[in-house]
Amino acid sequence: MLLNDLSATQAGDKIRKGEITSEKLVQACIERIDQIDGEIEAWAYFNADYALEQARKLDLIRQAGEPIGPLHGIPIGVKDIIDTAHVPTELGTPIHSGRVPFKDAWVVSRLRQAGAVIMGKTVTTELATYSPGKTKNPHDPNRTPGGSSSGSAAAVASNMVPIALGSQTNGSIIRPAAFCGVFGFKPSFGMIPRTGVLRQSTPLDQLGVFARSTDDVAMLTQVLAGYDEVDSATTFLRATPQLLSIAIEDPPLPPKIGFVKTPIWDRADKICKDAHEELCETLGENVEEIVLSPSFGHVLDHHKIIMESDLAYSFAHDYETTKEMLSDSLRSQIERGMGYSAVAYHRALQQQAIMDDILAELFQEYDALITPSAIGEAPIGQDNTGDPSFCTIWTFCGVPTLNIPVFLGENGMPIGTQMVGAKNDDARLLRTANWLLRKLNE
Amino acid sequence: MLLNDLSATQAGDKIRKGEITSEKLVQACIERIDQIDGEIEAWAYFNADYALEQARKLDLIRQAGEPIGPLHGIPIGVKDIIDTAHVPTELGTPIHSGRVPFKDAWVVSRLRQAGAVIMGKTVTTELATYSPGKTKNPHDPNRTPGGSSSGSAAAVASNMVPIALGSQTNGSIIRPAAFCGVFGFKPSFGMIPRTGVLRQSTPLDQLGVFARSTDDVAMLTQVLAGYDEVDSATTFLRATPQLLSIAIEDPPLPPKIGFVKTPIWDRADKICKDAHEELCETLGENVEEIVLSPSFGHVLDHHKIIMESDLAYSFAHDYETTKEMLSDSLRSQIERGMGYSAVAYHRALQQQAIMDDILAELFQEYDALITPSAIGEAPIGQDNTGDPSFCTIWTFCGVPTLNIPVFLGENGMPIGTQMVGAKNDDARLLRTANWLLRKLNE
Numbered sequence: 001m002l003l004n005d006l007s008a009t010q011a012g013d014k015i016r017k018g019e020i021t022s023e024k025l026v027q028a029c030i031e032r033i034d035q036i037d038g039e040i041e042a043w044a045y046f047n048a049d050y051a052l053e054q055a056r057k058l059d060l061i062r063q064a065g066e067p068i069g070p071l072h073g074i075p076i077g078v079k080d081i082i083d084t085a086h087v088p089t090e091l092g093t094p095i096h097s098g099r100v101p102f103k104d105a106w107v108v109s110r111l112r113q114a115g116a117v118i119m120g121k122t123v124t125t126e127l128a129t130y131s132p133g134k135t136k137n138p139h140d141p142n143r144t145p146g147g148s149s150s151g152s153a154a155a156v157a158s159n160m161v162p163i164a165l166g167s168q169t170n171g172s173i174i175r176p177a178a179f180c181g182v183f184g185f186k187p188s189f190g191m192i193p194r195t196g197v198l199r200q201s202t203p204l205d206q207l208g209v210f211a212r213s214t215d216d217v218a219m220l221t222q223v224l225a226g227y228d229e230v231d232s233a234t235t236f237l238r239a240t241p242q243l244l245s246i247a248i249e250d251p252p253l254p255p256k257i258g259f260v261k262t263p264i265w266d267r268a269d270k271i272c273k274d275a276h277e278e279l280c281e282t283l284g285e286n287v288e289e290i291v292l293s294p295s296f297g298h299v300l301d302h303h304k305i306i307m308e309s310d311l312a313y314s315f316a317h318d319y320e321t322t323k324e325m326l327s328d329s330l331r332s333q334i335e336r337g338m339g340y341s342a343v344a345y346h347r348a349l350q351q352q353a354i355m356d357d358i359l360a361e362l363f364q365e366y367d368a369l370i371t372p373s374a375i376g377e378a379p380i381g382q383d384n385t386g387d388p389s390f391c392t393i394w395t396f397c398g399v400p401t402l403n404i405p406v407f408l409g410e411n412g413m414p415i416g417t418q419m420v421g422a423k424n425d426d427a428r429l430l431r432t433a434n435w436l437l438r439k440l441n442e
Numbered sequence: 443m444l445l446n447d448l449s450a451t452q453a454g455d456k457i458r459k460g461e462i463t464s465e466k467l468v469q470a471c472i473e474r475i476d477q478i479d480g481e482i483e484a485w486a487y488f489n490a491d492y493a494l495e496q497a498r499k500l501d502l503i504r505q506a507g508e509p510i511g512p513l514h515g516i517p518i519g520v521k522d523i524i525d526t527a528h529v530p531t532e533l534g535t536p537i538h539s540g541r542v543p544f545k546d547a548w549v550v551s552r553l554r555q556a557g558a559v560i561m562g563k564t565v566t567t568e569l570a571t572y573s574p575g576k577t578k579n580p581h582d583p584n585r586t587p588g589g590s591s592s593g594s595a596a597a598v599a600s601n602m603v604p605i606a607l608g609s610q611t612n613g614s615i616i617r618p619a620a621f622c623g624v625f626g627f628k629p630s631f632g633m634i635p636r637t638g639v640l641r642q643s644t645p646l647d648q649l650g651v652f653a654r655s656t657d658d659v660a661m662l663t664q665v666l667a668g669y670d671e672v673d674s675a676t677t678f679l680r681a682t683p684q685l686l687s688i689a690i691e692d693p694p695l696p697p698k699i700g701f702v703k704t705p706i707w708d709r710a711d712k713i714c715k716d717a718h719e720e721l722c723e724t725l726g727e728n729v730e731e732i733v734l735s736p737s738f739g740h741v742l743d744h745h746k747i748i749m750e751s752d753l754a755y756s757f758a759h760d761y762e763t764t765k766e767m768l769s770d771s772l773r774s775q776i777e778r779g780m781g782y783s784a785v786a787y788h789r790a791l792q793q794q795a796i797m798d799d800i801l802a803e804l805f806q807e808y809d810a811l812i813t814p815s816a817i818g819e820a821p822i823g824q825d826n827t828g829d830p831s832f833c834t835i836w837t838f839c840g841v842p843t844l845n846i847p848v849f850l851g852e853n854g855m856p857i858g859t860q861m862v863g864a865k866n867d868d869a870r871l872l873r874t875a876n877w878l879l880r881k882l883n884e
Contacts, residue, residue, distance in 0.1 A: 309784035316785065338785055342751035343758065345784035 003028035008074045008162040009215040015062065015073040022055035022062075022073025026117055029075050033160045039141055041134040042155040044080040045088045046120035051075060054117045061115075070223055072115030077155045077164035077210075080121040081128050081198035084108050091198050092124035092133055092148070095318050095325045105196025106228050107165060107207060114223045119161050122151025125385060127315060128167060128200060131327035132385050137179060139413055143378040146176030147385030149210070153180040156210040163220050164210040169200045169307060170395055171374070171388025173208040174418055177403035178373035179386060181414025185209050185217045188424045189398025191241075192221075193228030201310030202233070203349060204303070204395060214437065217402070218243040218430050238424075247430035255367035255432045257283060258290035260420075262371055263297035264389050269376030275407040275415050276372060282440060290369070293358055295351075296393055302348035303396045309345050312337030355397050356423065363422030368432040373403045373416035390418065400426040402433055406440060445470035450516045450604040451657040457504065457515040464497040464504075464515025468559055471517050475602045481583055483576040484597040486522040487530045488562035493517060496559045503557075512665055514557030519597045519606035519652075522563040523570050523640035526550050533640050534566035534575055534590070537760050537767045547638025548670050549607060549649060556665045561603050564593025567827060569757060570609060570642060573769035574827050579621060581855055585820040588618030589827030591652070595622040598652040605662050606652040611642045611749060612837055613816070613830025615650040616860055619845035620815035621828060623856025627651050627659045630866045631840025633683075634663075635670030643752030644675070645791060646745070646837060656879065659844070660685040660872050680866075689872035697809035697874045699725060700732035702862075704813055705739035706831050711818030717849040717857050718814060724882060732811070735800055737793075738835055744790035745838045751787050754779030797839050798865065805864030810874040815845045815858035832860065842868040844875055848882060 003011065003025045014020040030048045037043060058073045083089050083101035085108075090096050104112065111118065123133040125148040135150040137143040138158035145154040149166030153176030156164050166173045168186045177184020186208035194205055209220045222243045227234050259280050265273075280287050312319070312334045318326065319334050326334070362369070372390045379386050394401040400421045407415040419436065421429025445453065445467045456462040472490045479485060500515045525531050525543035527550075532538050546554065553560065565575040567590040577592040579585040580600035587596040591608030595618030598606050608615040610628045619626020628650035636647055651662045664685045669676050701722050707715075722729050754761070754776045760768065761776050768776070804811070814832045821828050836843040842863045849857040861878065863871025 305784075310788075313785045313788045338783060340784045341780060342747075342782045342784050342787035343755045343780055345787070346752075346755045 004032045004159050006162060007213040007216050008071065008211065009213065009219055011162060012070070012072065012074055016068065021059045022117060023052060023059055025073060026051050026055040026075050026119070029119065029161055032158070036158055037160065040136050040138055040154050040158055042077070042122055042151040042158070042160060044090060044092070044121045044123045044151060050087070051117055051119050058115055058117065069113060069115035070219060071111065073117060074115070074163065075117040075119040075161045076111060077119050077122040077152050077161045078108060079149050079152050079164070079166050080124045081167060082108060082165055083196040084118060084121065087118070087121065089121060092126045092128065093325065095322045101196070103196065106193040107224050108196070110224055110226065122149070122155055122164055124148050125150060126327050126330055128169065128172060128198060129311065129330050129333065130385060131329055132382055136382070137378050139181060140378070140411070143380050143413070144179065144382060144385050146179035146374070146378060148172040149176050150385065152210045153177050153182060153184065156212060157182045162212065163216050165207065166210055167197060167205060167207050168391070168395055169204045169206070170303065171391030173210070174373045174391045174401055174403045174416070175386055175388050177210060178405070178414065178416030179378035181405040183211050183214060183217050183405065184403040185221060186395070186401050187221050187225070187426045188400045190233040191426065192224045193226055193231040193234045195228050195230045199314045201307050201314070203352065204307055204310070206395065206398065214247060214430060214434050215244070218247040221426070241427050243427050243430055246427035247434055249431055251367070251431055251435050254286055255435055256365065257287040257432070258362065258366040258369045259287050260290050260292055260369045260371040262292060262390065262393060263294065264300070267375050267387065267389060268372055271409050272372050272376040272415055276417065279370065279406065279417060283436070287370070290362070290366070296355065299351070299355060299393045299396050300389060302351045303392050305340050305344055305348040308333050308337035309340045310337070352396060359397055359399060360422065363425070368429055369420040371418050371420065373418040377409045377411065377413035377415050394418070394420050397423070399423045400429050402429060404433060404437070446474045446601050448604065449655040449658050450513065450653065451655065451661055453604060454512070454514065454516055458510065463501045464559060465494060465501055467515060468493050468497040468517050468561070471561060471603055474600070478600055479602065482578050482580055482596050482600055484519070484564055484593040484600070484602060486532060486534070486563045486565045486593060492529070493559055493561050500557055500559065511555060511557035512661060513553065515559060516557070516605065517559040517561040517603045518553060519561055519564040519594050519603045520550060521591050521594050521606070521608050522566045523609060524550060524607055525638040526560060526563065529560070529563065531563060534568045534570065535767065537764045543638070545638065548635040549666050550638070552666055552668065564591070564597055564606055566590050567592060568769050568772055570611065570614060570640060571753065571772050571775065572827060573771055574824055578824070579820050581623060582820070582853070585822050585855070586621065586824060586827050588621035588816070588820060590614040591618050592827065594652045595619050595624060595626065598654060599624045604654065605658050607649065608652055609639060609647060609649050610833070610837055611646045611648070612745065613833030615652070616815050616833045616843055616845045616858070617828055617830050619652060620847070620856065620858030621820035623847040625653050625656060625659050625847065626845040627663060628837070628843050629663050629667070629868045630842045632675040633868065634666045635668060635673040635676045637670050637672045641756050643749050643756070645794065646749055646752070648837065648840065656689060656872060656876050657686070660689040663868070683869050685869050685872055688869035689876055691873055693809070693873055693877050696728055697877055698807065699729040699874070700804065700808040700811045701729050702732050702734055702811045702813040704734060704832065704835060705736065706742070709817050709829065709831060710814055713851050714814050714818040714857055718859065721812065721848065721859060725878070729812070732804070732808070738797065741793070741797060741835045741838050742831060744793045745834050747782050747786055747790040750775050750779035751782045752779070794838060801839050801841060802864065805867070810871055811862040813860050813862065815860040819851045819853065819855035819857050836860070836862050839865070841865045842871050844871060846875060846879070
């Protein structure tokens, strides 16, 4: 096994034990990037020397017997809307070409404290919206990797790094994770502070992670969870959830899982529908179908009002000064966003609380829901990043959601199932996901 | 001295010591109401039996030696937009005539826990906006008491009750307190939970108190301060401020007070300007004039966008179903409110944070600011409740603000000065106010 094929947890163990160095690990990842990134193009910024320099310093720290963090020496990809001090963060648009922040985002500070090696910046779509970046799907370069966290998903899927950061305002973590066949996790709204990350929409923006194992998902999320007084979404102080230790526990009782078609089931491809029927058969008595209240059918409209209004607010300066450098699709979104009234916005926002309450009740009975991550496999072509609509309800409600790469379609393309948990009970969701993975391997 | 002339603190002492009963105190207040409320009309709902029944129960509790609360046996007026279980709460509009909530507002529960006697519901303007209720100014029935907490201010000013609750979204506590010549205190935004109170505007609505002494202000506010998970403004948990004990302390150093004319100084009457010049002379070296950044001049516009948008959102049902029962002025506000875009709303809201930061810096140097509470004395006539604009900046920024009834104009009408403190340092503001009152009495 090549070092770049190890998970973060596996590689971290070896580094702690002195079996490998961070430099060796990072070198293996660099070789993998040199080998295939010409085709995949997962990176917006990559500089082997920058990565190696961090790795060597971290190796010296370990060799000196100083305390090391949970990600000591592990390379990570960071989505290019997340600020990195003195390293370009160009937000996926020529408008901000050459932009170099002088300060790390909150999450990047956390990564450095934990000992991670910032490997580089991964490609995002235009301002993390729908217009694609250059990245190709590692399973088929003629297909989209999904977006907006395109580079993070592709880099993890092709073993260029074991883990990466992404963000989701609609379907920007779960969808690319599904299309690229990796785990993608968007924790509960407010769990990871967003300070220093491009703002699209304060009530919708959520950070998350990509990995090739649930252990890595749990470990990385636990590192990133925290309180930051600058981000009002995190101002409700709470203990850091013990994701890693709880995720590997056996559930106290066999979990009860709800299979949810959602009101947009018609949009799903046959391959996706069939895969989920098969999954339900395998899970047998542990799963039952749930029909969501029809009010969830309106969530896509509510989400659109909030997101587009907020795009118009957040990107007002870019729109006013360099409108012609925006894609047609984003320009249209912004222009629609300018047209919504404050009253319509608040009505949509009110639905968040209402839907929240309905889901909270559901999760008193069910440990998790399963539902498709996307309408099917990654579509052919690079003109769009695929339909995010199977993610919208869960993003809107701020519940934790995990893409599990369980299926391979007939074209060898991955198809994901999405596992959704109760808000602020991310640990239970990961524990149930591990149970499900064991069940599928029986 | 008649019992109804006592402050809440004084009366509470006597009740604790067994020198008077709550029934006697409430009876004295009832007699006062019978005597003058025919002219003043401070009450939207008043039922002597309802008040006496509570008083007698509270007397039995004391006589039985059971624990008693800080407001044990003290009558209080409650603005008629604050829900009281099984007692009408009609919101100052015929649309909601006969409305009887089945649950107490959070603050009313707190009052009952503290042993208060809910004396009745005090008159509010229409839905707590600008169209006047029936209440007259106790100093001159030809003048407005101010609004929207008209009845609370008038009832306290005319010794019908020692204390009352009010609310402020623009100038609805400070202005009537100034016009009626009592203390009115609007604590920091988020200090008092608003659950069960008519919502006008989530980012602006703030609860507060009326009293005839700063001791009563401190005691009552301390009872009401708290955390309620339903009101997101209070979700930042913190210790209950020890207002009463700190307010009576001597300041560690002579306080430094900033006199602020604000960008709307031109609106102030000569009588108000003269009074403040005199006040500054009396305070001598403890005060210096501060010129606010010109950006504060735009706050009135920002405030208007937020308030009117939120009126349109909050009162949408009343508008859609019974538009003809709304006053012309409120209907116009709602219709303007429907026209603001979500982007304009968020831009205005962003200014709250910016202004907050500027004020926070100012309060590193100054213990408090003084500025007029209103443009002058209560205007003649009952067609409006007076200009709230001297309150707008402080409401917008959510800083604590206190009307101090220090002047009497040539017509015998009170004129207030407004003392403003640092956000979440309400105790320091009250301590400085007590210092100022002592200084004026030297």
